Amino acid sequence: MGTAGAPDGEQRNRAGPVFDPGFVVALRTHKWTPEIAEAAARLQAMADGTRFVVLADVTGGMPAIERFETIAHTNDFTEFGLPGFPENQVLWYNADYPLYLLARLFPQASHYAMIEYDVGVNVRLLPIMAAAAAERIDLIAHYIHAADADWEWRAPAAAHFTKVFQAFLPFMVVSARAVRHLLARRRASRRTDLRSFADWPFCEAFIPSALFEMTDMRSAELSRFAELTHYTLDCVLHPDHPWARRPGSIAHKIGVSPNLALGKPATQSSLHPWWHAKSREDDAARGNNGRRGRAEGFNTAAEDEPWWQVDLLAAHEVRRLVIHDRVDAPTQGLRLKVATSLDAQNWRTQAEFALQTALPVSFPHPVQARHIRITRSGYGELHLDEIEVY
Numbered sequence: 001m002g003t004a005g006a007p008d009g010e011q012r013n014r015a016g017p018v019f020d021p022g023f024v025v026a027l028r029t030h031k032w033t034p035e036i037a038e039a040a041a042r043l044q045a046m047a048d049g050t051r052f053v054v055l056a057d058v059t060g061g062m063p064a065i066e067r068f069e070t071i072a073h074t075n076d077f078t079e080f081g082l083p084g085f086p087e088n089q090v091l092w093y094n095a096d097y098p099l100y101l102l103a104r105l106f107p108q109a110s111h112y113a114m115i116e117y118d119v120g121v122n123v124r125l126l127p128i129m130a131a132a133a134a135e136r137i138d139l140i141a142h143y144i145h146a147a148d149a150d151w152e153w154r155a156p157a158a159a160h161f162t163k164v165f166q167a168f169l170p171f172m173v174v175s176a177r178a179v180r181h182l183l184a185r186r187r188a189s190r191r192t193d194l195r196s197f198a199d200w201p202f203c204e205a206f207i208p209s210a211l212f213e214m215t216d217m218r219s220a221e222l223s224r225f226a227e228l229t230h231y232t233l234d235c236v237l238h239p240d241h242p243w244a245r246r247p248g249s250i251a252h253k254i255g256v257s258p259n260l261a262l263g264k265p266a267t268q269s270s271l272h273p274w275w276h277a278k279s280r281e282d283d284a285a286r287g288n289n290g291r292r293g294r295a296e297g298f299n300t301a302a303e304d305e306p307w308w309q310v311d312l313l314a315a316h317e318v319r320r321l322v323i324h325d326r327v328d329a330p331t332q333g334l335r336l337k338v339a340t341s342l343d344a345q346n347w348r349t350q351a352e353f354a355l356q357t358a359l360p361v362s363f364p365h366p367v368q369a370r371h372i373r374i375t376r377s378g379y380g381e382l383h384l385d386e387i388e389v390y
Contacts, residue, residue: 022110023050023129024102029117030057030091032065035239035256036117040068043115049126051106055098055114057091073101081187085194095169095203096182103179112179116170120237120244120251123226131225132173135218139211140173142222142231147205156197157205160189165208170252171222171231178211185210226250235289238263240313260318261288261310261372261389268308270301272381284308292386295328299383306382309373312389315342318369320362324385325355332356335377340369347373355384 025047027040044052054065059074075090077097084090091097095114102112111132113125132140147154147164157164174182186206194200201209211217222228227249230237236255237244241263244251255263266284277283277298287298287308300306318340325332334355339347351361372389376382 019049019051020126020129021051021106021108022133023113023126024106024109024111025050025052025113025125025129026055026071026098026102026115027053027068027117028055028057028098028114030060030062031117032056032062033256037065037067039117039120039239039254043121044068046121046123047113047125050113050129051109053102055102059091071101071105073098077101080183081190083190083194083200085200086197093200093202096186096207099174099179100183103176103183107176109176111173111175113171113173115172116252118252118254119170119231120239120249120254121171121226122245122247122249122251128173128225132175132220135220136175136216137173137218137220138175138178138214139167139208139217139219140222140225141171141208141219142168142228144208144219144221147209151205153197153202153205157201157209159198160201160206161209161213163209163212164205165212166205167208168231169204169207171250172207174207178214178217181214182207182210185213222250234291235285236263236291238313241265255290257290258390259288259290259388260312260316261387262290264288264310264312266308266310268298268300268382269306270303272299272301272383275299284310287384287387290386292324293327295326297326297383297385300381302379302381304379305375305377306380307373307375308382308384308387309344309371310387310389311344312370312372315368315370316389317366318363318372318389319366320360320390321372322386322388322390323355323359323361323374324387325357325359326383326385329383330357331383334380337375337377339373339375340367341371341373342369344371347371352377 054068054070056072058072080100111129144167147166154164230243230251236253268280268284283298286296337352339349341347350363
């Protein structure tokens with residue numbers, strides 16, 4: 001299933017530096033792109049002093065990964081006595097499965113850090129791993145707590161645990177003894193007739209709930225080690241966004257897309273006094289975070305010519321936009337105009353139109369632009385769901 005060595009003593013990583021074999025840091029991915037390769041290089045730099053590997057799920061195929069020690073595996077973990085449930089979502093649903101592979105390949109390690117490919121890490125990992133070892137911490141993750149009553153994965157897990165916990169796990173550090181316990185607990189729960197989520201708990205409920213059954217289990221909140229303002233599910237950030245690269249922070253979700261606006265820095269003319277946002281930039285980020293149709297979006301105050309704009313971070317050839325109206329407060333028929341700029345100082349209006357539910361706006365000719373601004377004509381609020389740029 002996997003390919004990796006597990007030598008003893010102080011070793012050298014493929015890139016050259018000395019690392020402590022007691023600490024393994026794994027980037028987990030099911031695809032490989034130039035952007036993910038760059039993210040892996042950045043994470044490897046933050047993991048200096050530990051053994052760094054790429055955990056590559058090659059079930060759907062993947063090009064060869066160069067420069068990094070790679071553990072290739074599929075979603076078939078039957079050799080560990082684990083089921084392939086649910087079909088086609090095995091490794092999303094069971095984030096604990098790759099931990100068992102790491103423990104097999106690196107039995108000398110005391111702690112394993114497993115980090116998803118869409119997490120931006122801007123803090124050194126060796127001190128985190130060392131603290132986990134020194135304090136005998138079994139789990140470092142975010143939002144570890146007794147499961148919320150309305151959490152969708154609480155009820156299925158309640159069939160397996162007296163008390164259900166939950167945790168946010170794109171970034172986690174787990175001790176070797178915790179991994180052994182998790183595998184034993186999974187094996188003890190296995191059945192041959194898995195039919196529903198209640199038969200096999202979701203990883204974000206299973207991992208903390210199972211670990212809290214251990215004697216003297218110790219956990220630590222990830223926020224102790226890093227700033228987590230943008231470690232959420234609420235916003236997609238471009239890898240070059242300042243929020244994704246803030247020193248001392250961990251960010252999620254980092255992504256790229258043909259949509260040039262997705263996750264790029266945005267701002268707007270004002271904040272609505274009743275709208276909950278820390279700043280104009282935080283509110284504007286809801287207009288290009290990829291989360292459409294969820295009664296979200298941004299909202300300016302009522303004013304003359306309110307606007308929203310995005311910085312594409314470099315000049316691009318822009319051909320069209322798609323503007324999505326808010327589903328909770330539609331404003332169809334609203335007059336809008338689109339302007340572009342290369343320097344955010346000199347603007348040129350490219351189109352004027354009436355808003356529709358999902359309005360494509362095509363330019364007669366491709367336009368070189370770095371900044372895109374959407375402005376409401378006249379007086380009032382500007383509130384939209386999502387703006388895409390292509």
